[in-house]
Amino acid sequence: MNMRKRYRGVIGVAAMASAVALVVTGCTRGGDTNTGEDGEAAASPGITDDSITFGITSPLTGPTAGPGNCTVDGALAYFGAKNAEGGIEFGDGKTRTVEIKAYDDTYDPQKALANFQQMVAEGVFAAGIGLGTPTNRAWRDAAIDEEIPQVLVMTGDPLFSNREESPWQLGLVATYPQEGEAFGQLLADSGEEHKVAILSQNDDYGEGYVEGFKNAVEGADNIEIVGELTYEATDTSVDGQLTELAASGADVFFNAMSITPLVISALQKAQQLGWNPSWFLPSNTSSPTAILEPGGGAAFPGIYTVAFSEAAASPAFQESEEGQAFMAALGEYTNQDGIPGFPHCVWSWIGAATLEQAFQNMEEPTRESFMDALLNISDFDAPFMLPGAEIDTTIDGIPAVSTVVVQKYNGKGYDTVENFG
Amino acid sequence: MNRMSKLLSNTWVRVAVVVVVAALLLIAPLVLPVFANQTLTRMGVYAVAVLGLNIIMGYTGQVMLGQIFFLGVGAYVTAYGVNNDWNIVVTFFAACILPGLLGLVIALAAARLGGLAIAMVTIALPIIGVPLAKRLTDLTGGSQGTSARFSSAPDWTGLDNDQWQYYMVMVITVIGFVLAYNLVRGKFGRAMAIVRDNEAVARSIGISPYRYKVMAFTIASIFGGASGFLYMVAVQYTSPETMSFAHSISLLAAMVVGGAASIAGSLIGGVYYVLVPQVTNAIDPTVTAISQGIILVAVLFILPGGLVSLPRVIRRLTRKRDTAVATSPQTTSPMHQDAGQAAEGPETERQGQS
Numbered sequence: 001m002n003m004r005k006r007y008r009g010v011i012g013v014a015a016m017a018s019a020v021a022l023v024v025t026g027c028t029r030g031g032d033t034n035t036g037e038d039g040e041a042a043a044s045p046g047i048t049d050d051s052i053t054f055g056i057t058s059p060l061t062g063p064t065a066g067p068g069n070c071t072v073d074g075a076l077a078y079f080g081a082k083n084a085e086g087g088i089e090f091g092d093g094k095t096r097t098v099e100i101k102a103y104d105d106t107y108d109p110q111k112a113l114a115n116f117q118q119m120v121a122e123g124v125f126a127a128g129i130g131l132g133t134p135t136n137r138a139w140r141d142a143a144i145d146e147e148i149p150q151v152l153v154m155t156g157d158p159l160f161s162n163r164e165e166s167p168w169q170l171g172l173v174a175t176y177p178q179e180g181e182a183f184g185q186l187l188a189d190s191g192e193e194h195k196v197a198i199l200s201q202n203d204d205y206g207e208g209y210v211e212g213f214k215n216a217v218e219g220a221d222n223i224e225i226v227g228e229l230t231y232e233a234t235d236t237s238v239d240g241q242l243t244e245l246a247a248s249g250a251d252v253f254f255n256a257m258s259i260t261p262l263v264i265s266a267l268q269k270a271q272q273l274g275w276n277p278s279w280f281l282p283s284n285t286s287s288p289t290a291i292l293e294p295g296g297g298a299a300f301p302g303i304y305t306v307a308f309s310e311a312a313a314s315p316a317f318q319e320s321e322e323g324q325a326f327m328a329a330l331g332e333y334t335n336q337d338g339i340p341g342f343p344h345c346v347w348s349w350i351g352a353a354t355l356e357q358a359f360q361n362m363e364e365p366t367r368e369s370f371m372d373a374l375l376n377i378s379d380f381d382a383p384f385m386l387p388g389a390e391i392d393t394t395i396d397g398i399p400a401v402s403t404v405v406v407q408k409y410n411g412k413g414y415d416t417v418e419n420f421g
Numbered sequence: 422m423n424r425m426s427k428l429l430s431n432t433w434v435r436v437a438v439v440v441v442v443a444a445l446l447l448i449a450p451l452v453l454p455v456f457a458n459q460t461l462t463r464m465g466v467y468a469v470a471v472l473g474l475n476i477i478m479g480y481t482g483q484v485m486l487g488q489i490f491f492l493g494v495g496a497y498v499t500a501y502g503v504n505n506d507w508n509i510v511v512t513f514f515a516a517c518i519l520p521g522l523l524g525l526v527i528a529l530a531a532a533r534l535g536g537l538a539i540a541m542v543t544i545a546l547p548i549i550g551v552p553l554a555k556r557l558t559d560l561t562g563g564s565q566g567t568s569a570r571f572s573s574a575p576d577w578t579g580l581d582n583d584q585w586q587y588y589m590v591m592v593i594t595v596i597g598f599v600l601a602y603n604l605v606r607g608k609f610g611r612a613m614a615i616v617r618d619n620e621a622v623a624r625s626i627g628i629s630p631y632r633y634k635v636m637a638f639t640i641a642s643i644f645g646g647a648s649g650f651l652y653m654v655a656v657q658y659t660s661p662e663t664m665s666f667a668h669s670i671s672l673l674a675a676m677v678v679g680g681a682a683s684i685a686g687s688l689i690g691g692v693y694y695v696l697v698p699q700v701t702n703a704i705d706p707t708v709t710a711i712s713q714g715i716i717l718v719a720v721l722f723i724l725p726g727g728l729v730s731l732p733r734v735i736r737r738l739t740r741k742r743d744t745a746v747a748t749s750p751q752t753t754s755p756m757h758q759d760a761g762q763a764a765e766g767p768e769t770e771r772q773g774q775s
Contacts, residue, residue, distance in 0.1 A: 114698070205564070233555055
C-alpha cells in the first residue's frame, strides 16, 4: 500500500516531466542569430520597418499602483495619439508606430527582473520609464549584460545616470542631490545671512538631499549650518530632533523627509515650539493639499520645494492646448478617469516625448544608435516643463531632467521663485 | 489503473522512470529557450521556500506567516558572503545555518506560547525585518539594496548563464526535496503529524509537541535560508522589499494552492507563485492581484487539498461512474479496495490543514 502510493508519486513526477518535454518540442533554443542580410547594420530585436516595442515594468497593482499605473499611462497616451497620426518618423527615414508593453512588478524586485526576462523573450527593443528604486536596480545588471537600454526610469537614485557604471541606463526625474542642490543654490545666492538646521532621513534618500545641499552652500560665507540631525525611516516621531533644532536659532529648516505623516507632525510641532523658520521640503512630500494644509504650512514665512513639471490640476495646464491634448489622449487610450492624482502621468508623458526625440535622431535601427541619440538631447523644449526646468541628457551623472526650479508655497499651490525670501 | 500500478511495481520500471525524469531535468535547459530556463529557475527558488513553509505549516500544523523573512536573511547572508569573497560553498551553508539559528532562537520562545501566538510572532518577523534591513546599511546596503553577482557560468562549463543558474538551483532544489521527502515519510514526519492532529495524544505517547514544533520551525527556516541563496542565484540582487510582508502571504497562498502537507504540492506552489504573474502580464498586467485572489478562492472551494489533489478527485469521480456501471461484484471489489486505500492514505495525511 505504502509502496503503491510511492509509485503514484512517481507517476505524477513522470507526468509533469513529460509535460515539460511537450513544451520543449514546441520551442527550441534560439541563438542570437541577427542576420542582417540586406547589407545594412543588423536591426536589434523589437524594431521592424513599421513598428518599435518599448517595455515598461512598474507596480500596476498593490500599494504603489496609483503612481505606477500613471508611469505607464502617460506614455501609453502619448504614443497612442502619435500612432493615431500615423506614427513617428525615425532618424533612418522610416515611419514607425510605438507599441508600449506594460508589465506588473507589484514593487517586487524579483518580479521586476522576471518581467525584464519576459521582455527579452518577447523581444522588446528597449525598456524603462517604470517607477521604483529597488525594482529598477533588480534588473539593472541584467540590462547591462544583455545590452538592452533601461532608460528614463523614475527614481531619484543617481546610479542610473552614472554613465560609466550604467552605460545602458538613464534616469528621468531629478535625483535627490539635484533637488537639495537647487535649494542650496537659491539660499547661497540670496546674499543674506542664514542659519540652517538640517534634519534628514538616515538612508540614501536623506543623504542624497543633504549632500546636494552642502555642495551648493559650500564656500558661501552667508550660510551657516547650525544643527544637523537624522531620524530613522521607521521613527514615528521626530519631536525630540525638532526641539533640539529649534533651540539652535536657525531661520531656515532643511527637512529631507520622505514620510508624509511625519512631515505633517513636524510642521505642527514646530508651531507648538514657536519656531518659525523657512522650510525646505522634498518634491514628494510637499503636496499642498495632502501635507501643507493639514500641517498648517501657512504659518511659516515660506515653504520651498523643487519641481520640474507643471501640475495637471492647475488651471493653466487645463486651459492650455497641450494640456487638453494630454487629457484627451489619457481619456482615450488609458483607464485614467479625469485629472490624474499623481504627477507621474505628466512625467511619463514628458518621458515619452523625450523618447520620441531619441527615435527621431537614431540613424540606425539598433540599440546602440538609440542610446547615442538618447544621450544627445539638449535644447529640447519638452511639454509641460516649468519655465527654467530643462531636459538635457548630455551631462554625466545627471538624469534627463537636468535642471529643476525652486518653488514657494503661496497658500494654495506653488509659484516658481527666483530669489529667496 | 491496476495494470499500471502492477507495471510500476517492477523495480526496473521504477528505475527507468527516475532515469527518464533525471535525464529530462538535465537536458531541458540545453534545449529550452532562455526565458523558460529563467522561469524554471525561479520556480525552483520558490518551490524550496514553499517546501519549508509546508514542513512547519502543512505537516506540523503551526501557522507561519514569516517565511519570507528567512528567505530574505538567506539572500542577505549570500550577498554579504559573495561581496566579501567567501567561498561559495561556505556562503551556501552560512545562508542555511544563520537563518536556521535565527529560526531556532525564535522558535524556542514562540513555540512555548502555543496556538495562535506563534502566528503572531511570525507576522512580526518580516515587519521587523524590512526596517532592520534598511537600518543595517553596512551589512545590507540599506534601502538601495545590494547586488551580488556570482552565478554567471564559469568559462570551463561552456554553458550560458541561464543554464548554469538553472543547474545550480535544480541541484539544490532536488536535494532539498529528497531530504524533505525522507523527513516527512519517516519517524519524524509521523511525530509531526501527531503533534499537528492532537497534542494531547502526542504527549501521551511520549512525543514532546514543543520539541517537534521547534525542530519543524528550525527546518522551515533552514529551507527558507536555502531558498534565499537560490534567490540570489536567480535574481542576483536583494533589497528590503524582498522580505516585505505581502510576499509572505503570497508564499502562503502558493502553498495552499499547491497543496498543504504535500511534497509535490510544494513544487506546484513554486510553479504557481512564478507562473501566474507571468501569465497575467501577457493577458492584462493590471489584474495580477485579483486573478491570484480568484484562483485562491476557487482552489479552496473546489480542491481544498490544493492542486495536488486534482488527480485524486478525478479518480474518485471516475470510480463512482465505474461502480454505477459495473454489475459483477467480483470485478468491482478489488478495484474498490485499491482505490479506497489509495484515497484514504493521502486523506489522513492531509488532515488538519485549514
